[in-house]
Amino acid sequence: MSEYIHRREETAQKTTSMNPKKFALWLFMVSVVMIFASLTSAYIVRQGEGNWYIFDLPNIFYISTVIIIASSVSMHWAYIEAKKDNFARLRIAAIVTAILGITFLVLQFYGWAQLVNINVYFVGNPSGSFVYVLTGLHGLHLISGVIVILYVLVQSLRYKIHSKNLLSIDLCATYWHFLDGLWIYLFVFLLLNR
Numbered sequence: 759m760s761e762y763i764h765r766r767e768e769t770a771q772k773t774t775s776m777n778p779k780k781f782a783l784w785l786f787m788v789s790v791v792m793i794f795a796s797l798t799s800a801y802i803v804r805q806g807e808g809n810w811y812i813f814d815l816p817n818i819f820y821i822s823t824v825i826i827i828a829s830s831v832s833m834h835w836a837y838i839e840a841k842k843d844n845f846a847r848l849r850i851a852a853i854v855t856a857i858l859g860i861t862f863l864v865l866q867f868y869g870w871a872q873l874v875n876i877n878v879y880f881v882g883n884p885s886g887s888f889v890y891v892l893t894g895l896h897g898l899h900l901i902s903g904v905i906v907i908l909y910v911l912v913q914s915l916r917y918k919i920h921s922k923n924l925l926s927i928d929l930c931a932t933y934w935h936f937l938d939g940l941w942i943y944l945f946v947f948l949l950l951n952r
Contacts, residue, residue, distance in 0.1 A: 783929050787936050790899065794892070794940065798947055801888045805951065811883040812952050815945075816872035822865035823945050829858035830938040836910075837931045843921050845914060852911040855934065859904040862941075866897050885952075892944050896937070903937050906930045 804810075836851035870890065873879075878886035910930045913919045919927050 811885045816869040818865050818869045822862050825862045826938050826941050829855050833931050833934045840919050840927045848914050856907045
């Protein structure tokens with residue numbers, strides 16, 4: 759009887775425990791959500807006060823949205839290949855994801871240049887300032903995501919990521935998908951609230 763109780767306790771511990779790194783990542787992502795929720799709330803409040811310059815988002819933001827969705831697909835591909843111990847494809851998928859992430863960042867920079875071309879600046883009307891802050895803050899988080907992807911790539915080159923050790927790529931994929939979803943939220947938010 760005591761062996762049965764002991765096994766049930768072990769099972770309960772396994773189902774309720776979470777890796778501390780996963781917990782820290784989820785805690786971090788919740789804090790990021792709170793930051794962007796407060797910024798988008800401030801955007802709506804400030805927009806309601808008037809003196810709001812209405813402009814179209816740069817067309818390049820549409821292209822960068824497609825790029826970041828593609829990067830989410832390639833990140834998932836990397837995770838699947840890691841589970842199969844297919845190291846060559848894992849590396850290719852990680853490289854593709856990093857390249858797409860960097861491409862997204864470059865396109866964001868060109869998007870800012872397009873904003874300047876239509877006289878929307880960081881300093882000036884708050885509508886433009888919010889676009890720069892929201893996209894820039896997301897870009898900073900995306901830079902950290904690219905760094906994590908490059909770390910995963912190095913780990914895969916050292917054969918430290920495989921079907922029995924998926925923690926680092928799991929954390930990377932979770933964070934990357936989160937950043938992709940965050941961009942889609944911001945992009946749709948900015949489209950609907952001009």
